[in-house]
Amino acid sequence: MTGGDTDAPASPARTIPPRELSVWALPGIPEIAAGDNLVALILAAAAARPLMDGDILVVTSKIVSKAEGRLVRAEDREAAISAETARVVATRNGTRIVENRLGIVGAAAGVDASNVPAGTVLLLPEDPDRSARILAAGIRAAGPHIGVILSDTIGRPWREGQTDIAIGAAGVRVFDELEGTPDSAGRPLAVTRPCLADEIAAAGDLVKGKTFGLPVAVVRGYADAVGPLDLPGARSIIRTSETDMFRFGSDEAYAAGFAAGLNAVADTESSRS
Amino acid sequence: MTGGDTDAPASPARTIPPRELSVWALPGIPEIAAGDNLVALILAAAAARPLMDGDILVVTSKIVSKAEGRLVRAEDREAAISAETARVVATRNGTRIVENRLGIVGAAAGVDASNVPAGTVLLLPEDPDRSARILAAGIRAAGPHIGVILSDTIGRPWREGQTDIAIGAAGVRVFDELEGTPDSAGRPLAVTRPCLADEIAAAGDLVKGKTFGLPVAVVRGYADAVGPLDLPGARSIIRTSETDMFRFGSDEAYAAGFAAGLNAVADTESSRS
Numbered sequence: 170m171t172g173g174d175t176d177a178p179a180s181p182a183r184t185i186p187p188r189e190l191s192v193w194a195l196p197g198i199p200e201i202a203a204g205d206n207l208v209a210l211i212l213a214a215a216a217a218r219p220l221m222d223g224d225i226l227v228v229t230s231k232i233v234s235k236a237e238g239r240l241v242r243a244e245d246r247e248a249a250i251s252a253e254t255a256r257v258v259a260t261r262n263g264t265r266i267v268e269n270r271l272g273i274v275g276a277a278a279g280v281d282a283s284n285v286p287a288g289t290v291l292l293l294p295e296d297p298d299r300s301a302r303i304l305a306a307g308i309r310a311a312g313p314h315i316g317v318i319l320s321d322t323i324g325r326p327w328r329e330g331q332t333d334i335a336i337g338a339a340g341v342r343v344f345d346e347l348e349g350t351p352d353s354a355g356r357p358l359a360v361t362r363p364c365l366a367d368e369i370a371a372a373g374d375l376v377k378g379k380t381f382g383l384p385v386a387v388v389r390g391y392a393d394a395v396g397p398l399d400l401p402g403a404r405s406i407i408r409t410s411e412t413d414m415f416r417f418g419s420d421e422a423y424a425a426g427f428a429a430g431l432n433a434v435a436d437t438e439s440s441r442s
Numbered sequence: 443m444t445g446g447d448t449d450a451p452a453s454p455a456r457t458i459p460p461r462e463l464s465v466w467a468l469p470g471i472p473e474i475a476a477g478d479n480l481v482a483l484i485l486a487a488a489a490a491r492p493l494m495d496g497d498i499l500v501v502t503s504k505i506v507s508k509a510e511g512r513l514v515r516a517e518d519r520e521a522a523i524s525a526e527t528a529r530v531v532a533t534r535n536g537t538r539i540v541e542n543r544l545g546i547v548g549a550a551a552g553v554d555a556s557n558v559p560a561g562t563v564l565l566l567p568e569d570p571d572r573s574a575r576i577l578a579a580g581i582r583a584a585g586p587h588i589g590v591i592l593s594d595t596i597g598r599p600w601r602e603g604q605t606d607i608a609i610g611a612a613g614v615r616v617f618d619e620l621e622g623t624p625d626s627a628g629r630p631l632a633v634t635r636p637c638l639a640d641e642i643a644a645a646g647d648l649v650k651g652k653t654f655g656l657p658v659a660v661v662r663g664y665a666d667a668v669g670p671l672d673l674p675g676a677r678s679i680i681r682t683s684e685t686d687m688f689r690f691g692s693d694e695a696y697a698a699g700f701a702a703g704l705n706a707v708a709d710t711e712s713s714r715s
Contacts, residue, residue, distance in 0.1 A: 187656060188649050189466040192663075196460060259687040266687060274600040283634070322634065326599055326688040327547040328607070328679050330617050330637030332644070344603050345651075361556070361595065363647060364603030371605070371644035374636060375664060376461050378618075383460060390465075391648060406601050414532040414539060414691040415599040422695035429696075430703020 190390035193218075194376045194383035201384075203238035208307030211385055220313040223392020226304075227373025229384035230293060230319040230336055231284060233300045239292040246280065246290045253278035253292060259418025266418065271297065272407035273336060275323045294319065297337025298402030305339040305398055316341030316395040319403070320370040326415065333374035335366035338403040342366075342394045365394055366403055463663040466491075467649045467656035474657075476511035481580030484658055493586040496665025499577075500646025502657035503566060503592040503609055504557060506573045512565040519553065519563045526551035526565060532691025539691065544570065545680035546609060548596045567592065570610025571675030578612040578671055589614030589668040592676070593643040599688065606647035608639035611676040615639075615667045638667055639676055 195214035201207070211226065220226075234240070241249050254267040258274055269278040271293065279293040294300040297319045305317040319337030324330075335343065343366035373386035410416060417425070468487035474480070484499065493499075507513070514522050527540040531547055542551040544566065552566040567573040570592045578590040592610030597603070608616065616639035646659035683689060690698070 187467055187469060187654075189464060190645070190649060192463040192465065192645070194460055261687050264687075268600075322636070325681075327541075327681050327686060328637065328640065329681050330635040330640070330679065332637050332640050334601070362603040363595070364601065364605050365648070367601065367603070367605050368644040368648050371641040372463070372465070372648060375638070375641050375645060376463060381460075406603065408598075408600050408602050413600060414534050414537075414693070415688045417692045417695075418687040419690045419692075419695040420687070422690075422692040423699035423702075426696035426699025426701075427703040427706075428699075430700040430705075431707060432703075433700070434704060434707040 188390050190372065190388060192372050192376050192386060192388050194381075195385045195387065196383070198232070198382070198384055200382075201232040201235040203236065203240070205236045207233065207236050207304060208311070211304075211308065212311055214385065215387070220308070220315055220387065221389065222314040223389070223395050224313060225316040225318060225341055225369055225388040225391060225395060226308070227318045227320050227333075227370055227377070227386040227388060228301075228304065229377060230297060230300075230321045231281060231291060232384045233294045233297070233304070233319055233337075234281075234291045235285075237294055237300065239294060240285060240289045241292060243282065243288045243290050246282065249290055249292060250278045250280045253280055258416070259421055261418070261420070269293070271336065272404065273321075273323070279321060279336075293321065293336065298339065298404055299337075301337035301339035301402065302398050309340070309398075314340075314395065318366055318370055318373070320373060322374070332367075333370040335364075335370045335403045335406065338366050338400075340395055340398045340400065341369075342396060342400060343403060343406055345394075364406060365391075366406065369394075461663050463645065463661060465645050465649050465659060465661050467654075468658045468660065469656070471505070471655070471657055473655075474505045474508040476509065476513070478509045480506065480509050480577060481584070484577075484581065485584055487658065488660070493581070493588055493660065494662065495587040496662070496668050497586060498589040498591060498614055498642055498661040498664060498668060499581070500591045500593050500606075500643055500650070500659040500661060501574075501577065502650060503570060503573075503594045504554060504564060505657045506567045506570070506577070506592055506610075507554075507564050508558075510567055510573065512567065513558060513562045514565060516555065516561045516563050519555065522563055522565060523551045523553045526553055530694075531689070532694055534691070534693070542566070544609065545677065546594075546596070552594060552609075566594065566609065571612065571677050572610075574610035574612035574675065575671050582613070582671075587613075587668065591639055591643055591646070593646060595647070605640075606643040608637075608643045608676045608679065611639050611673075613668055613671045613673065614642075615669060615673060616676060616679055618667075637679060638664075639679065642667075 259266040281291045285291045301317040317339045318335045320333040321336045322331045345363040347361045377383045532539040554564045558564045574590040591608045593606040594609045595604045618636040620634045650656045
């Protein structure tokens with residue numbers, strides 16, 4: 170098994186040149202306000218170390234929301250969460266896990282009260298894939314053929330803490346399609362479909378951090394993931410309800426089952442009498 | 443808001459120098475067999491570009507399993523899955539989502555049939571945090587003060603595809619503890635606790651890939667996460683059952699509730715007669 174010789178004869182494993190990623194945050198992006206031109210601000214921030222074809226920008230969705238004027242008064246926080254909620258998945262001790270209108274399952278529907286002025290909350294972009302496309306198209310028009318991922322921070326059901334995921338994507342493959350690719354023993358890798366976009370979002374978070382005023386990361390070295398702007402966006406990462414084994418919290422599903430069990434007996438009783 | 447001046451007066455946001463990560467895979471690690479000395483193999487693979495203090499090694503848990511002799515005959519695959527299973531969380535269409543003996547929730551309890559010889563399956567390391575400590579201690583004894591993360595590939599309930607996560611860790615902070623840190627508006631970031639170890643595992647996967655024979659990645663540039671070997675391991679990432687809102691699949695919880703509803707009526711009936 171070798172790691173690098175791309176001139177070697179075809180082997181059962183895919184021969185991909187070993188890659189090296191460089192990941193850094195763009196310095197000097199100011200606090201963003203509604204109407205700000207993110208393309209211009211990002212290009213200015215990248216001036217000292219220009220973007221190159223094949224770079225992937227990981228943009229904290231929060232600054233896109235701010236530029237798009239998605240800040241609302243904090244008095245409306247609960248109403249804002251409800252408006253962004255497609256359905257409640259589970260609730261416990263004041264935490265509401267919901268599926269938001271984008272299909273993303275998480276706490277508070279992505280309504281954010283951190284890093285915004287007191288008295289306000291920030292909603293997610295209206296359509297993060299569209300926002301990513303607009304950003305990517307604007308930057309590509311200025312030169313470099315880059316991809317854009319909009320990231321957000323989200324919890325996980327069985328693991329403590331949060332990681333960043335992709336909630337929007339443009340011009341970048343969101344999955345590494347390995348299905349059917351032979352593994353190193355020559356057998357097909359049946360179910361492996363790494364979510365590149367989420368892994369790139371996570372890598373970007375490592376240099377952006379949450380509190381440092383560094384909302385845009387550059388990931389250089391994965392140019393083979395960068396492609397046309399009409400590649401499927403982050404919406405394609407959302408699992409459909411047909412394959413969702415955790416559509417409701419355990420307590421919620423149990424309670425619904427319990428009520429149905431009671432009713433089933435009542436129905437039998439009433440049909441007997 | 444600036445990204446870089448570490449001599450600036452204290453601001454509400456933490457002043458952390460902007461970091462740049464370099465992420466690459468070690469070339470030339472051979473197919474691993476039981477008893478192989480991973481410390482020696484990793485150091486040899488790193489000879490051309492020596493490891494430095496503060497580097498974090500992301501090691502595919504599979505090679506640790508192989509070195510530890512965790513390969514079992516494939517005839518025993520279902521038995522192996524059952525033996526590794528602490529409890530079944532959900533089943534659908536032949537997919538068993540289980541909590542394994544390490545507390546990790548995923549498909550097939552981490553029992554792996556890819557990238558192993560035909561007729562065999564590979565179990566996870568007996569104790570991945572211990573394995574990570576042994577590796578880290580061995581490499582540190584040879585010089586560089588590195589951290590080690592053992593990674594595995596796992597699916598997510600509400601998102602398609604897989605990402606790599608940390609199933610073992612040694613000498614590296616698994617969480618970035620931001621709780622109480624002021625955000626850029628000076629208010630405490632109440633609930634944010636980024637899971638560094640999982641984000642670093644994801645970044646490592648981007649250069650390792652699944653099929654290229656590159657099982658070890660180096661993440662350089664996050665030295666402030668590297669610390670003593672007795673820092674909490676990846677086990678500390680596992681959510682406890684008390685805070686797990688998705689302890690069972692929706693169908694399983696509903697069925698349990700339904701049966702309890704039927705029984706509740708039966709109990710009432712029998713106490714009445």
